[in-house]
Structure formats: C-alpha cells, structure tokens
Amino acid sequence: xxxxxxxxxxxxxxxxxxxxxxxxxxxxxxxxxxxxxxxxxxxxxxxxxxxxxxxxxxxxxxxxxxxxxxxxxxxxxxxxxxxxxxxxxxxxxxxxxxxxxxxxxxxxxxxxxxxxxxxxxxxxxxxxxxxxxxxxxxxxxxxxxxxxxxxxxxxxxxxxxxxxxxxxxxxxxxxxxxxxxxxxxxxxxxxxxxxxxxxxxxxxxxxxxxxxxxxxxxxxxxxxxxxxxxxxxxxxxxxxxxxxxxxxxxxxxxxxxxxxxxxxxxxxxxxxxxxxxxxxxxxxxxxxxxxxxxxxxxxxxxxxxxxxxxxxxxxxxxxxxxxxxxxxxxxxxxxxxxxxxxxxxxxxxxxxxxxxxxxxxxxxxxxxxxxxxxxxxxxxxxxxxxxxxxxxxxxxxxxxxxxxxxxxxxxxxxxxxxxxxxxxxxxxxxxxxxxxxxxxxxxxxxxxxxxxxxxxxxxxxxxxxxxxxxxxxxxxxxxxxxxxxxxxxxxxxxxxxxxxxxxxxxxxxxxxxxxxxxxxxxxxxxxxxxxxxxxxxxxxxxxxxxxxxxxxxxxxxxxxxxxxxxxxxxxxxxxxxxxx
Amino acid sequence: xxxxxxxxxxxxxxxxxxxxxxxxxxxxxxxxxxxxxxxxxxxxxxxxxxxxxxxxxxxxxxxxxxxxxxxxxxxxxxxxxxxxxxxxxxxxxxxxxxxxxxxxxxxxxxxxxxxxxxxxxxxxxxxxxxxxxxxxxxxxxxxxxxxxxxxxxxxxxxxxxxxxxxxxxxxxxxxxxxxxxxxxxxxxxxxxxxxxxxxxxxxxxxxxxxxxxxxxxxxxxxxxxxxxxxxxxxxxxxxxxxxxx
Numbered sequence: 142x143x144x145x146x147x148x149x150x151x152x153x154x155x156x157x158x159x160x161x162x163x164x165x166x167x168x169x170x171x172x173x174x175x176x177x178x179x180x181x182x183x184x185x186x187x188x189x190x191x192x193x194x195x196x197x198x199x200x201x202x203x204x205x206x207x208x209x210x211x212x213x214x215x216x217x218x219x220x221x222x223x224x225x226x227x228x229x230x231x232x233x234x235x236x237x238x239x240x241x242x243x244x245x246x247x248x249x250x251x252x253x254x255x256x257x258x259x260x261x262x263x264x265x266x267x268x269x270x271x272x273x274x275x276x277x278x279x280x281x282x283x284x285x286x287x288x289x290x291x292x293x294x295x296x297x298x299x300x301x302x303x304x305x306x307x308x309x310x311x312x313x314x315x316x317x318x319x320x321x322x323x324x325x326x327x328x329x330x331x332x333x334x335x336x337x338x339x340x341x342x343x344x345x346x347x348x349x350x351x352x353x354x355x356x357x358x359x360x361x362x363x364x365x366x367x368x369x370x371x372x373x374x375x376x377x378x379x380x381x382x383x384x385x386x387x388x389x390x391x392x393x394x395x396x397x398x399x400x401x402x403x404x405x406x407x408x409x410x411x412x413x414x415x416x417x418x419x420x421x422x423x424x425x426x427x428x429x430x431x432x433x434x435x436x437x438x439x440x441x442x443x444x445x446x447x448x449x450x451x452x453x454x455x456x457x458x459x460x461x462x463x464x465x466x467x468x469x470x471x472x473x474x475x476x477x478x479x480x481x482x483x484x485x486x487x488x489x490x491x492x493x494x495x496x497x498x499x500x501x502x503x504x505x506x507x508x509x510x511x512x513x514x515x516x517x518x519x520x521x522x523x524x525x526x527x528x529x530x531x532x533x534x535x536x537x538x539x540x541x542x543x544x545x546x547x548x549x550x551x552x553x554x555x556x557x558x559x560x561x562x563x564x565x566x567x568x569x570x571x572x573x574x575x576x577x578x579x580x581x582x583x584x585x586x587x588x589x590x591x592x593x594x595x596x597x598x599x600x601x602x603x604x605x606x607x608x609x610x611x612x613x614x615x616x617x618x619x620x621x622x623x624x625x626x627x628x629x630x631x632x633x634x635x636x637x638x639x640x641x642x643x644x645x646x647x648x649x650x651x652x653x654x655x656x657x658x659x660x661x662x663x664x665x666x667x668x669x670x671x672x673x674x675x676x677x678x679x680x681x682x683x684x685x686x687x688x689x690x691x692x693x694x695x696x697x698x699x700x701x702x703x704x705x706x707x708x709x710x711x712x713x714x715x716x717x718x719x720x721x
Numbered sequence: 722x723x724x725x726x727x728x729x730x731x732x733x734x735x736x737x738x739x740x741x742x743x744x745x746x747x748x749x750x751x752x753x754x755x756x757x758x759x760x761x762x763x764x765x766x767x768x769x770x771x772x773x774x775x776x777x778x779x780x781x782x783x784x785x786x787x788x789x790x791x792x793x794x795x796x797x798x799x800x801x802x803x804x805x806x807x808x809x810x811x812x813x814x815x816x817x818x819x820x821x822x823x824x825x826x827x828x829x830x831x832x833x834x835x836x837x838x839x840x841x842x843x844x845x846x847x848x849x850x851x852x853x854x855x856x857x858x859x860x861x862x863x864x865x866x867x868x869x870x871x872x873x874x875x876x877x878x879x880x881x882x883x884x885x886x887x888x889x890x891x892x893x894x895x896x897x898x899x900x901x902x903x904x905x906x907x908x909x910x911x912x913x914x915x916x917x918x919x920x921x922x923x924x925x926x927x928x929x930x931x932x933x934x935x936x937x938x939x940x941x942x943x944x945x946x947x948x949x950x951x952x953x954x955x956x957x958x959x960x961x962x963x964x965x966x
Contacts, residue, residue: 182786182792182794183794183838183842183880185792185793185879185880186784186786186787186792186793186794187792188786188787188792190787190791190792190879191787191789191791191792239861240859240860240861243861243862244854244857244858244861244862245851245852246851246852246854246909246912246914246915248869248872248873248876248912249861250866250869251864251865251866251869252866253865253866254863255863255864255865255866255868256861256863257861280876283791283877286791286877286879287876290876290878294850294851294852295851297846297850297851298849298851328831357786357787357788357792358785358786358787358788359786390763391763393788393789470791474789474790477790477808477810478763478789478810479763591775591776592775592779593771593774593775593776635779636778636779636780637779637780637782639744639746639747639780640746641744641745641746641831641832642782642831642832642833642835643782644774644782644783645774645779645780645782
C-alpha cells in the first residue's frame with residue numbers, strides 16, 4: 142500500500158467549511174490576511190443552500206418591530222436556555238447582516254416601494270408574544286440558496302482561495318493551541334497540512350445520525366467530531382431540532398414559510414389541531430411545540446394516510462399565484478417526490494431531523510472554549526457546528542441564516558485580529574500520523590461489516606429512541622446499540638482500495654464521526670432529566686429550572702463521556718412558563 | 722429512508738442499471754457495467770446508485786449531497802438526457818428497459834460518474850458573477866418588484882452543469898463559455914443595481930461567447946431548475962446588439 146503524499150501549506154487564517162458561516166468569515170478575513178477555505182464540497186453545494194424561508198431581522202420595513210422584541214422571542218423560543226448576551230448581539234446585528242447581504246447583491250423579495258420585503262415565521266412576535274410579526278427577510282423559498290450564491294460570488298470577487306473536495310480529518314494542537322488542520326484531497330488521496338494562526342471551524346451539522354432528516358448526505362458532523370476527539374467539550378448536544386414539516390417518509394424540508402404565508406396543519410379529521418396546543422399563534426408556534434403536537438396527533442390515532450402516520454399541510458386555500466410567487470420550490474418538491482398537487486391536495490408531512498442547537502462551545506467572539514470559561518487562543522467556530530448559545534433548547538426559524546451571517550462575520554473579524562498579532566504555532570513532526578493511521582486502517586481493514594448497514598442501524602435506533610419523545614429506557618436502548626455498533630465498526634470493510642476519489646473510504650471515516658456524536662447526544666439527553674425545548678423526556682415531562690437551567694458540557698474521557706454543566710447567561714429575561 | 726410507507730402501498734420494482742465505469746487506477750477502458758437493483762415507488766436514480774454502492778460495489782463513485790435538487794452535485798446523463806439523479810424518480814422512467822447512467826459530456830471523466838468540473842467553474846468565474854456597484858449605501862438599495870423580477874429566472878441556477886454539458890457547441894471543443902456562465906452573467910446584467918453590464922457584455926461578445934449559441938434548446942430542456950436558459954442567452958445577445966441591458 143502506497144503511503145500518501147503529504148503537502149504543506151501556510152496561511153494566516155484557515156477556514157474549515159464553505160457554507161454560509163465559512164464564506165461569511167472569509168469575506169472578512171480575505172482582504173486582510175492570507176486566507177484558505179477548505180471544503181469537502183464545492184462551496185455552492187453546501188447545505189446553507191437548502192435553507193428556504195428567510196433570515197430574521199427587525200428592519201421594520203412592513204410593520205413596527207424592534208431588536209429587543211427579537212431578542213425576547215429568541216430567548217423564549219429557546220426555552221430560556223439561550224445565553225441572553227449572545228441573543229442580544231444576534232438581534233442587534235441582524236439588521237446590518239441583512240444590509241451587508243443586500244449590498245453584496247442578494248436579490249431579496251421587495252415591497253411595492255422597493256424595500257426588502259418581510260414575512261411571518263414561527264415564534265417571531267410583536268411586543269413579547271402579542272401576535273405574529275413580519276420579521277423574516279426572504280427571497281421566495283430559496284433564501285439559503287441566494288445567501289450561499291451571494292457569499293460565493295463575493296468570495297470570487299475578492300479572490301478567496303478555496304481548496305474544494307478536501308476533507309479535513311484532524312486538528313493539530315500543540316500545547317493547547319491550534320497549529321494546523323490535516324485534510325484529505327478527494328481527487329488524489331494526498332494529505333495536506335494547512336498551518337494557520339487562526340483556525341475557524343464552520344463545518345455545519347450532523348443530521349445524518351438520524352434516518353429521517355432534511356440534512357444532506359454529507360452532513361456527518363466531521364468538524365464537531367474532530368473537536369470532540371481532541372478532548373474539547375461539546376455543549377448542549379441533547380438539543381436537536383426536529384422540523385415539523387418534512388415530506389412524509391422522505392424528510393425533505395418544506396419551509397415554515399408555508400405556514401408563514403397561511404398554510405394550516407390538519408389531522409385526519411381535518412381539524413386545525415394547533416389551535417389546541419398554541420391558541421394564540423397556532424400553526425406559527427415554535428418548531429419543538431409543533432413537532433411534538435404532530436407526533437402526538439399521530440400517537441393518539443388522528444394521523445392521516447393508510448398507516449395513520451403523518452399529518453397534512455394544507456395550502457389549498459392559498460391562491461395559486463401566491464404559492465407560485467412565494468413558495469415555488471417546496472410545492473415542486475411535493476409534486477416531484479410525492480406526486481401531490483399542493484394547489485388542490487394537502488401535503489403529507491411529519492417531523493424531520495433538522496438542526497443541532499448544540500455543538501462546539503464558543504463565546505460571543507466565536508472563540509472556542511475548552512471549559513466553561515477558558516478560550517482556546519486562535520480557534521474559532523461559527524454556524525451550526527457552534528453553540529454560542531443563541532438557540533438554547535430550540536432554534537427559531539430564520540435565526541440560523543442569521544446566526545451564520547452574524548457569527549460567521551464575527552469569527553472572521555476576531556480571527557484577523559488574532560492572526561495579526563500571533564505567530565504560527567509550530568506544527569509537530571508527527572502531525573499527520575494519526576490521520577495516516579486512521580486512513581490506512583480503514584483502507585486495509587479485512588472486516589465483514591458494511592458501512593451502510595451499520596449507518597442504517599444507527600439511524601434506525603436514533604429515530605426510534607432519541608427523536609421527538611425520549612425516555613430513560615429508550616436512551617439506554619440507544620446507548621447499548623451504539624456500543625454494539627462501535628464494536629462492529631472496528632471490523633468495517635472498505636471495498637474501494639484506490640487513492641483517487643475514494644468516497645467509499647470517506648463514508649467509513651464519516652461513520653466514525655456519526656457514531657461519536659450520536660453517543661454524546663444520547664448520553665447528555667439521558668442526564669438531562671427534564672423537558673425543555675427540543676428535548677422532551679416522557680419520564681420527566683416538565684421543565685425543571687431549579688436543576689437544569691444550565692447548559693450541558695460533555696467531555697471525552699477515554700472511552701467514557703463525562704458530563705458537566707455551565708450556567709446560562711441571563712440579562713433581561715427571567716425564565717417564565719412558555720405559552721403561545 | 723425509502724422503506725417508509727408514503728400515501729399508498731408502495732410498489733417494489735426490479736430494475737437494471739447500466740452504469741458507465743472508468744477508473745484510471747485499474748487500467749481498464751471505460752465500459753458499461755450492469756447492476757440489478759430492487760427499488761421502491763418513491764426511489765430516485767440516486768437511491769438506486771446508493772443501493773449499488775452500499776450493497777454491491779463500494780467503488781462506484783459519484784457526487785451527491787442534498788438529495789433533493791438544490792445543491793447541484795449529481796447531474797448525470799440518464800437514458801441519454803442530462804438530469805439530476807436525485808430529482809429523477811425511477812417510476813417515471815421506462816422500467817421495462819435498463820436504465821443507462823453515464824457522466825455528463827464535454828468534461829473529462831475522473832472516475833465513474835465524476836467529471837472534472839474546473840473548466841465549467843472557470844467559465845463561470847470569467848463572466849464576473851458578482852454585483853458591481855460603486856455606491857456605498859447605508860441601508861438597502863431600493864429595487865422595485867418589477868426590476869427584481871427582471872432577473873428572477875436566472876437567480877435559480879445551482880451550477881450543476883446540466884445545461885452546459887448538454888450543449889453540442891460545448892462538446893465540440895470546450896472553449897465556448899457555455900449556457901451556465903451566460904445565465905450567471907444574465908443574472909447581473911439585468912439587475913438594476915449592477916453597473917458592470919458593459920464589461921460582461923464585452924466578455925460575452927467574444928468569439929467563444931454568446932454568438933456560438935445555435936439555439937438548440939438542449940440547455941433549457943436539461944435545466945433541473947426550469948430556467949429558460951435559451952431565452953436568457955437570447956436576451957444577452959440582444960443586449961450586446963443594443964449595447965446595453
């Protein structure tokens with residue numbers, strides 16, 4: 142077996158990931174410091190492009206609004222687990238973030254007088270919950286696509302250097318500081334060491350731990366997994382968002398914008414069941430509440446379809462021209478994948494694994510933390526892979542496209558500031574050894590286990606045991622299954638032994654990250670013996686502020702997971718019961 | 722994913738896929754290989770390719786990511802037509818016959834269904850695909866809904882290369898900018914906020930520019946986003962003749 146060729150590069154700032162957060166950071170760093178963006182995909186393939194509904198900002202272009210209301214909604218939507226200093230920044234800087242994008246060329250939908258148009262979205266309200274407010278800036282139902290394209294266009298304009306189809310597999314640390322990342326070049330099988338003074342992780346989520354998910358095949362949590370393997374903590378991993386309206390059976394996302402534009406959820410009797418669960422804002426309640434309500438309707442026998450296992454999203458009362466103008470993509474998904482005509486038929490939907498609220502702990506400068514307080518100098522994280530925490534226990538729709546822009550930009554600004562005064566941390570001689578060992582082990586393993594089989598068993602157990610409803614028993618079952626899968630993973634077989642474009646090998650590596658992150662998620666979910674936001678324990682069905690008004694912090698301790706807690710930052714809003 | 726029941730009982734089918742294989746590491750010529758796969762009514766060609774990769778031959782190589790037609794990774798030639806594998810339902814193809822899957826044409830094959838996309842991206846970057854504006858507004862620029870609508874269609878491009886690699890002119894020598902680059906130029910030429918139309922029109926007035934388009938409509942038929950590509954190219958041609966958008 143030929144040993145891989147190893148290349149060395151030196152940059153001031155190394156950004157891992159070319160989705161919204163990574164490219165937004167690059168736009169800040171590129172003009173000031175020598176920057177490399179390393180991405181497992183060509184940038185415009187990133188999953189930011191799949192985001193649909195919009196980006197929240199209190200522009201007040203169409204009705205009265207304020208950043209303070211937005212902050213409150215974010216805190217309440219996150220079931221008070223949000224760090225309020227971070228939420229204030231998110232809401233305050235949202236207006237400039239939208240203006241930045243417009244100025245870069247983003248084609249937002251417009252009001253009749255030519256300003257950026259805004260629409261309603263779940264959990265975003267006027268004056269602390271009085272009524273839904275129009276806060277989401279949007280471009281039809283392809284806002285994420287437009288953001289991703291606009292950011293890439295501006296990276297092209299600035300001449301940002303990209304390394305596309307390079308898989309970062311390791312972070313090289315030296316004396317507690319980041320020195321470099323090690324990347325695998327898909328086209329050749331070569332390894333590349335990218336030394337950087339500042340290193341930004343913007344690697345997105347890990348929805349592929351679940352079976353039914355809106356996430357791309359490539360969202361395997363590599364970045365979060367690398368941080369975990371380095372012994373750095375992960376925060377709030379038990380909080381995973383299940384988006385209410387995935388196409389039934391497929392998980393493909395149908396934006397909340399549908400409900401923002403007036404679509405209604407109905408059960409098999411035709412009842413608008415959200416009136417019972419959230420009397421004031423009904424179908425525009427936050428996602429965790431809607432997802433649970435849907436699952437409950439199905440459990441209690443009011444599901445639709447031959448197996449009574451989904452509910453219906455009804456758009457039939459909306460004028461076809463409104464659907465065409467504002468929701469063109471998602472209605473096409475319904476037609477293409479389910480053969481349903483949304484003009485005239487309700488669309489079968491069910492919750493789909495969508496977004497990780499937790500991830501790599503950071504402060505408001507996007508600096509990564511090695512415990513509750515200590516900063517890892519030179520290491521940054523932004524976007525879904527990070528946990529600031531602006532989303533707390535449940536993210537509001539349109540706050541993630543905002544998050545990547547606000548904290549992507551901040552990561553860029555502070556990474557430049559650091560890189561300008563810091564020196565490169567020496568890259569140890571054995572920097573690539575672990576990666577070489579990992580790849581060679583995988584490539585040469587003569588095992589009998591198939592990656593796809595193990596992955597499917599993992600996804601099945603996660604859907605069954607760690608989804609919308611959880612119990613101690615179900616989580617124990619998931620942990621036992623993950624332990625079994627870990628053993629079998631040691632005997633995994635890779636058929637493709639080649640060096641060029643070996644996606645077979647990389648799927649095996651990705652499965653390792655999925656197993657790690659699934660285990661952390663389940664282990665923390667087990668310790669959080671309460672229900673809050675997206676984490677619902679049937680055996681502890683209420684929120685327990687006395688014991689659990691804290692973030693979880695999971696640490697890798699050999700092959701064990703150690704769980705600690707971190708206080709929530711509260712500025713203005715004391716926890717209250719969450720009613721809509 | 723595909724074994725969940727949706728709407729009605731989902732029928733199961735046996736299909737045969739002929740996949741174009743090539744890997745310079747194995748020293749063999751490019752060739753067709755056939756695979757028998759069991760698929761369900763909601764399965765797409767991408768699902769069938771995954772079944773082959775995951776159950777039969779792990780070395781089968783193709784790009785994919787979002788799996789619902791928005792990331793543009795998996796453009797390929799399916800039964801002779803450029804399509805996204807994740808948007809092509811198998812039940813919509815003629816299942817009595819084998820399904821032929823091969824890489825898109827006009828770009829060098831790297832391995833199996835993976836082609837070298839760099840010439841495609843270079844053509845895209847060459848048309849200055851970014852807003853060129855000298856003003857520095859404090860707030861958003863004002864743009865009427867009508868002006869916004871003027872370039873709506875071409876904002877939908879996902880750079881999948883289905884159009885460019887379906888174009889007979891592009892196949893001949895690969896020098897032509899190709900439909901996707903022109904679509905992305907159109908997106909800015911007709912944006913009322915942009916001031917770079919003149920530069921882009923000049924670039925596309927080149928001998929490898931819009932005039933090589935012979936209006937065969939292959940690109941429009943191939944576009945998985947429903948962009949009227951040929952119309953966009955015609956509008957750019959007219960703008961060049963007028964000297965302005």
